[in-house]
Amino acid sequence: MVTSTQHPSPGDVLIVGNYCHDLLIQDSAVKAESLGGAASFISNIFNEMSIPCMLVSKVGDDFRYPVNHPPIVSPGARTTIFHAYFDSGPPGSGRPDRVLKRVCSCDPILPADLPEAKFAFGMAVGVGGEVLPETLEKMIQICDLVFVDVQALIRDFDEVDGTVKLVKLRETGFFRLLPRIGVLKVSSEEALFLDLEEVRKLCCVVVTNGKDGCTVYSKDGNTKISPFLASQKDPTGAGDSYLGGFVAGLVHGLVVPDAALLGNFFGALTVEQIGLPRFSARVTQRVREEVQKRKMQLQEGSANGLNFFRPVGHEQFEASLCASRTVLQCSVQECHWHPPGSYAAMEQDIQLLKCTGAGQSIETMYEQVSTSDSTSGG
Known part of the structure; x- marks a missing residue:
């Protein structure tokens, strides 16, 4: 059962997924070690956006990271570990950019581990097979609107070395639950393992495509959302930060296209750092202000939190977020002053x-x- 002393309120977000220990390995050398797992990236975004949440995550006795949301410690178990192998060879070599291996996994999250409370939003964001079909079903029962990262549903792991493989969504025990979830987040690679035209009729699908932004699909149409330029150092967690930004926007009252734009923004910031990103307080304060301004501009609401129309001012909101990144660049460079005309x-x-x-x-x-x-x- 949940051991946290937090008392969730109806407006909170419930995040379900295990913390991990990530090793980034490039050319046989360890490049970085970091707290990982989608839950860590998403809660990081929520902290910056001042969004209350409750997180249900399991770790082993070996977990040593300081976190704002204490996990459930499974006695005798080890924390989930992933090794990400990056190839620094030339693009187009035919080799994958990243090979991901699950070295060990902690216990799955059971329905009984979830709190007996109601939530406005729920997020099923497992990375190592820890979210079970019955756990997702319990989330649907206690959350008004559930967001699911498809990696929690279609990942499989090689029995010998733990290499991550993907399986067809229809072949999993989760497919029957799609009509009851709100949004399914899918990468362009993962989209190959589902029938997009079929799934979009069951729930909203957001397909992320890295430097090309994302596309929101509903049963009535689709909307492409512009990307933000980024100098990529580490793609790990980009999709997780995207989903965190996307849901953060919806929690703050944005319509879906604007929320997706906020997701692209945080995804771009994430790939420019190695491991779990740290954001400038000046930038996040500016972003919160811009989100509130945008919310005040919107006149229409949505009963279920999903409004797909692209409102007037979307491009201006994009420009304001881009300007917030200029503040980040200035803070990173210690606000060096350059003579006019230089x-x-x-x-x-x-x-x-x-x-x-x-x-x-x-x-x-x-x-x-x-x-x-x-x-x-x-």
């Missing part, structure tokens, strides 16, 4: 203007000025 100042201006759609013409102008300066001698 090349560094021009570059800074270009990045900001690109966010508002004016960057291309301005960048061309700067290139012309730079060329003129370089050929004038001196």
Whole structure:
């Protein structure tokens, strides 16, 4: 049973999925070790967005990470461990960018481990096979709207070395529950293991596609959501942070397209760091303010939390989030001041203007000025 002393309120979000210990290995060398698991990335986003949540996660006696949401410790068990092997070879070599192996797994999360309480939102985000069909069914009973990451449903693991494999969604014990969930989050790779046209008639499906953003599919249509540029260092947890940002937007009252945009934003920030990301307080404060402004602009609501129309001002909301990243870049660079007219100042201006759609013409102008300066001698 749940051992946490937290007392959930009806407005809280319930997150179900195990914490993990992640090792990132590149060219046979350990690149990083970090707290992992979708639950850790999502709760990290919720903490930054001031969203109360309750997390049900199981770990072993060996778990040593400090976390805001204490897990259930399974006596005699080990914490789930994943090794992610990255290939630094040239793109197009035919080898996968990442091979993921589950080295060991903790106990599954049972229906009895869930609290006897009602929640506005539930998130089934297992990574190592810990979410059972009966556990998801219990979540559907106690949560008004349930979000599911398909990796919790279709992952299988090699019996010898734990290599992660994917199975067809229809072949799992979860397929029958799809009409009762709100949103299924799927990566473009995972989408190959389900019939999108079939599933979108049963529930909303959000397909993430890395640098190309995401697409929201419902039974009535689909909407493509723009990406945010990012310099990728580690793709681990990008989809988890996306889902955290997406649900955070809905909790704060955004419509689905705006919430999906917020998901893309946090996904982009995540890939620029190795392991569990840390966000600047200045950036998250700015993002919270922009989300609240956006909420106040929206006049229409939705009884079930899912409104799929793309409202006026969506592009401006995108620009405001992009401008928030400029604040991050400034804080990372310790807010170095560049003299007006200097090349560094021009570059800074270009990045900001690109966010508002004016960057291309301005960048061309700067290139012309730079060329003129370089050929004038001196």
